[in-house]
Amino acid sequence: MTATSHQAAAEPIVTLERITKAFPGVVANDNVDLQILPGEVHVLLGENGAGKSTLIGLLSGLQQPDSGSIQIDGTQRAINSPRHALSLGIGTVFQHAMLVPTLTVAENLLLGGPWWERPRKERLREKVDEISKSLGIAVDLDAYAHDLSLGEQQQVEILRALIRDSRVLILDESTSMLTPKGIEELGSLMRRLVNRGLAIIFITHKLNEAVSFGDRISVLKLGRKVGEIGPDRFKSLDKAELTTQIVEMMFGGQHSEDDAGFHKPNPLSTAEPPVLVLDGVTLESTSTAPGLNSVHLELHPGELLGIAGIDGNGQKQLADALSGQSRIESGSITLNGKRIETHSVGERRDAGLRYLTDDRLGEGTVSTFPVSLNFLLKQIGSPPYWRNQIERRADIDQHAEHLIQDYDVRTPSAHTPVGRLSGGNIQKVLLARELSDGAKVVIFNKPTYGLDLSNTVSTRQRIRDIAASGLGVLLISTDLEELLELCDRIAVMDAGTITGIVENGENARTEVGRLMVGLSQ
């Protein structure tokens, strides 16, 4: 029911021929051929660092290929600026948020209009209403971009591409921040768009998304295109066969996505006194974000407690309140018997609370610092890696090499600035830092966001290991599968309130699912 037959003969909108792009030390795209046809969702798959975003950068005018040609509607073109790309009808939603945080959603959408004109808010509102209605996207035009969750920001960016009447819509890992429901919605949105004759390039790490939303799949590996499955083959295979073939292409059969069902709760974990207690934790809501409504949670040593919920229901606020990035208005947070709600971020870390954020570039790492220093970001200036404020370079490097090895960080060297690494490798640096030295409670916020399959599997294994070693683990995630696979108990957040806590087990999926959409267990 996916690709329509009359479009199979359509001319490609974009044709890439033997595209090569190298950066110092790495060939990001190596002789890549690709055709983007109208009426098709073209899925681009590949591990972290495979060169997907680089290819998108070439199409959206951010960078120029070293060699090879790009043809639009059959004519060879040099896409020399983002403006040019837009005028050719190529609209992109980038992997990292591309909104101006200090402007409102409306102002962000108005950027790019003729500079001599007054921003036409009314016309924008009409256009947005029209698109929102027919496609089912809802945005608050008056909210400031920095108040939106990453998922909401992505919706704004999709809207922006649609407002510009793009013929080719590029979505670089747009589902990684969405809830299962949001992903489903994006899937049907993409279907409606391609039925109108749009071409979509859809980048994802999730095979089930690729299989259910795509019409054609191309796989990149270390910059090279290693395979393509066209619409005909796509249709003739069932989902399981398709998945097997793709996994074969990507990993040569090393991995399989399916993991053994749900996780069996650890019966011992609740016997010990809780290591982290939240009691009546409250935070005022703002016009654009929910607050926290008297949140009560108990986390036991060795327990893996999940926080589920539709994106933007207070998960970020909970994470901020726990990590110390925002002060709670009332209630208490007790770690290991000590009240910590007035502690600073650093004091909480010293007390044994570790926090892994979902905004890899923004909050977690300093992109211009080398990998080695990012490992020690929260210990800069203190022993043993600094003595009397003097850095002990050999020790720092040794520490870094060690972690790079342990966590399989793909980086040219320990001295490479973190910002140069691919998205997934940045997160590995972050994981390595937070987990390398002792902790009592670890909070994960969307820990596998943007990771490819094999890294997701190993990250999840690491999270399990941490809990097994006796630490309390709080896992905030919008990925229900992930929570069901890992957690002992799953709490569900809805509009800043914990609406229920479900013991993981046979019926957990439906129970959590019902709570997430606002129904009772």
Add this chain to the structure above:
Amino acid sequence: MGSLFSEVFLGALLFGAVAAAVPLLLAGLGEQISEKSGILNIGIEGMMIAGAYFGFLVAYSSGSLWLGFLGGALAGGIVASVMAILCVRLGLNQIVIGIGLTLGLEGLTALLHHVQFSRTYPRLPAADVLAIPLLSDIPVLGPALFRHHLIVYLAVALVFVMIYVYRRTQLGLNLQAAGDKPAALDVAGVDVVRTRTVAVLSTGALAGIGGAYLANIGAGIFVPFITNGAGFLGIVLAMLARGRPVWVLLGALLFGISLSLTTALQVAGINIPTDVIQMIPFLAVMIMLVAFGRRSSLPAALGIPYERGAR
């Protein structure tokens, strides 16, 4: 001490405050445009002195103050275009280039002055004042605030023009985006380099007019180093004002009063060493920095050159 509070003294003090505030206002508003777009324009002092020199030269040879302002804007703009090429297009360090331009132009204008004017020291006649009907008849305040050259009122009007530009125009949005997240502006289809170039050139033109005002209306003469840090004070004002034009106006008036006080106290023959009196404006800077500086949040990309697609 009686003379200190006489009407004459007060009138002179206020009149002087307004006169001294105008170049600071122009420099501050100008700097604000650059900073909004993410460029820390330290070359503004150089743009100002270029405007002072060339503005004076044009006004003196043509006999027209308005041509003088035009010349000042042109000279400031030309210096700014050097900054735009080096810092915006080529991405060189803004602080280094800014200081270099300032020092270079101070030297160049001093040299040109030496060659052309050092024997004759030509002067311009006092500028025509535009007395605002009714308002200028108010005792003390009237003559102090409402008997100035037309450019003074225009400079104040510019505050409201800038508010309009920042709040209500596409250009204002572009400037803010260029300073806060240039990559987002770029992918929205607006050339960051062009936006920042426009900002730097506007800064240069305004600074140049400010410089021409100093020479042609403030002093009636060009002397080397006549700007005496007015451009730098403009940077301070822009930083403190956090993107708000009205704050630049208030700050400029505050500095204007302390500058005017310096002169007034000297004229009044108060027995305080002139060195101490001349410290007043700079004390005012420090007090303002202590009072407001901490809260000032600057554009996220201020001082960082933009390179498309860089990681």
